Amino acid sequence: MDIKDKLAVDVLVVGSGIAGLKVSIELAKEGKSVLMSTKTQLCSGSSFYPLKASLGTQVTKNDEDKDLFLQDIEDVSHNMHDKDMAKIYIEEIKDRVDEFEEIGIQPYKLSDNRKACFANHGRTIYMLRDWNKIRENVTGILENYSNVTVMERSVVISLIKRNDKIIGAFLLDKNKELILIQCKAVVLASGGFGNIYKHNLNPNDVDGSGHILALEAGASLLNLEFIQFIPGFTTPKYKTLFGEHTLNYCEDFVDDSGNSILDEILPEGLSKEECLEVRSTHGPFTNSLVSKYFDIAMMKQIMKTRSEEGFELIYNKALYENESDFYTIYLNWLTERGINLLTDQVKIAPFAHASNGGVQVDHFGKTNVAGLYAVGELAGGIEGANRLGGNSTGACMVFGKRAAKDCLAYINENSFIEIDSQEELNKLNESMKHFSVHVDHSLTPNEVIDSIRDIMWFNGNVIRDEQNLLSAIEKIEELRKSFNISQFVDNVKDRKSAFKARNFIMLSKILLQAMLERKESRGAHYREDYPSEDERFNKRLFISLNDHELKLEFK
Known part of the structure; x- marks a missing residue:
């Protein structure tokens, strides 16, 4: 690869969801030059991929609510969150x-x-909706800031350091040409990694690239084994969010033969009605409640049959007689999409959705690498073994503001550092050698990506055990040994997919090893071979990288 162009800005912001927008506009207001790189269009990622009519932000009700709010977060976290970040x-x-x-x-x-x-307590909720209008508003706002440049359909592939300090980055622009960015700081706001799973409730750009950028730059990751899986429709409209509250009107959950998949798995003393009632109160899977058998039943059947078609919900007609907003807003939204839960055959399966872990940061979004910040879903901290609903969009605002403030002080104290273009290009090429296995017929990037997404969905989904995790890691290693990235980065049209395949090889191995290391079941992490929570693992799992070798440590 050759460097096509060079740009210099104060700050490179990677991602244009709520977190990326908040940081960029805060810095722009202070007169700093900002380059916002986004893989698709302006206003992207999970922030602008609505799974239902609206998204909620949970807000502290009053002073009396503060202790209750903190208790709600601690109850679902199972000691896996940063307590100060929650406060x-x-x-x-x-x-x-x-x-x-x-x-x-x-x-x-x-x-x-x-x-x-x-949550165990009700509180103030602000709803976000009308995504096209928001995108239109953002476009108008950014027109007032000549110091903000947006590069759509661009991918940041590597960060540049000198003396343990971020000084720049390489990105592929919309034409897949290599651009060298000189900057004083980088803010990663690229979201989670749901797209590494075959069935997910995310857009394609939520692919974990920010995790790899941070890890290779010297930052650590934590809590990656705690991944939210939420039931989604496989039919009548694929990749539609399932409204769990409708389970209050669900009579049974059946396979293609009409047999209940719950009957054979529910333990003695737990009725089908009680399981469905508890499951109606939360969207993601958790091992913490008896409703876990609802999701486990699905995944056991999927692993047994290798079928991905999902399972049918049998509803009572009284569902459409409930006139409360809680039901009508969702049901009307489904109607607009041509879905009727009574007349259509409705099937669901577990879909990957959100990461509760991410890049280790302090309370200002700083990593342990000077000049490198992470905010939004990419950052680990406030979330624990489960994620409290309504906190994700709010955390983008709270910690986006704090990251911008700290970043402003940092760039005011630091000057640009000259970059030796050829030296850094050589380093980039050297870093690819680990994924440049010389084989007669290399797998294509898309073959690698598709294989990993399939492996992750079957082996790293709701149910995990040592045998399946080790088997999956072995399969990932076989893919690595059959992929020559150099063969594809030299071809302009394949560059972006080549780096995505490389990232998927690294990230899938990281996720599977994290799941293997935590030999217990806690919150979103369920090990069938270790079904109980174990106080020996009442610690967070940190992951770092040194010379291509992963280090996993509980602390």
């Missing part, structure tokens, strides 16, 4: 929701207090 969120979120309009979002406050997913 900061609770203290600052009320002020941050007032700043949504600054990034083009006009939320509306619900008239009543609601219990967010996994």
Whole structure:
């Protein structure tokens, strides 16, 4: 590869979801030059991939609510979250929701207090909706900032360091040409990694690239084994979010022969009705509640039959007689998409959705690498073994603001450092040698990507055990040994997919090893061979990289 062009900016922001927008606009207001790189279009990622009519932001109700809110977070976390980050969120979120309009979002406050997913107490909820209007608003706002440049359909492939300090990055632009970016700091806001799973509730750009950028730059990852899996429709409309509250009107959950898949798995003393009732209160799978058997039943059948068609929900007609907003908003949204839960055959399966872990950061989004920040779903901290609903969009605002403030101080104290283009290009080429296995017939990037997505969905889904995890790791290693990245990066049209395949090889191995290392079941992490929570693992799992070797450590 040859360097096509060079650009210099104060800050490179990777991602243009809520977190990326918040950081970019905060820095732009202070007169700093910002380059925002986004894999697709402006306003992207899970922030702008609505799975239902709206997204909620959970806000501290009043001073009396602070202790209750903290207790809700701690109850679902199972000691896997950063307690100080949780306190900061609770203290600052009320002020941050007032700043949504600054990034083009006009939320509306619900008239009543609601219990967010996994919460034991109701509180103030602000709803975000009308994504096209938000994108239009953002476009207008950025027109007022000549110091913000947006590069759509671009991919950051490597960060450049000198003396343990970030000084730049390489990216592939919309034409897949290599661009050298000189900058004082990088803010990663590229989201989670749901797209590494064959069936997921994410857009294609949520692919874990930010995790690999951070790890290779010297940052650590944590809590990666805690992944949210949420039931999604396989039919009548694939990749549609399932509304768990409708289970209050579900009579049974059956296979293609009409046999209940719950009957054979529910333990003695737990009725089908009780399992469905508890499952109706939360979207993601958790091992923490008796409703876990609902998701486990699905995945056991899938692993047994290798069928991905899902399982049918049998509803009572009284579902459409409930006139509360809680039901009608969702049911009307389904109707707009041509779905009727009574007249259509509705099948669901576990879909990957959100990462509860991510890049290790402090309370200002700083990593242990000078000049490198991570915010949004990419950052690990506030979430634990489960994720409290309504906190993700709010955390983008709270920690996006704090990261921008700290980053501003950092770039004011630091100057640009000259980059030796040829030296850094040589380093980039050298880093690819580990994925440049000389084989007669290399797998193509898309073959690698598709194989990994399939492996992850079957082996790293809701149910995990040592045998399947080891088998999956072995399969990933076979893919690595059959892939020559150099063969494809020299071809401009294959460059982006080649780097994505490389990232998938690294990230899949990391995820599977994290799942293997935690020999217990806790929250979103369920090990069938270790079904109970174990106090010996009452620690967070940190992952670092040294000379292509992963280090996993509980602390």
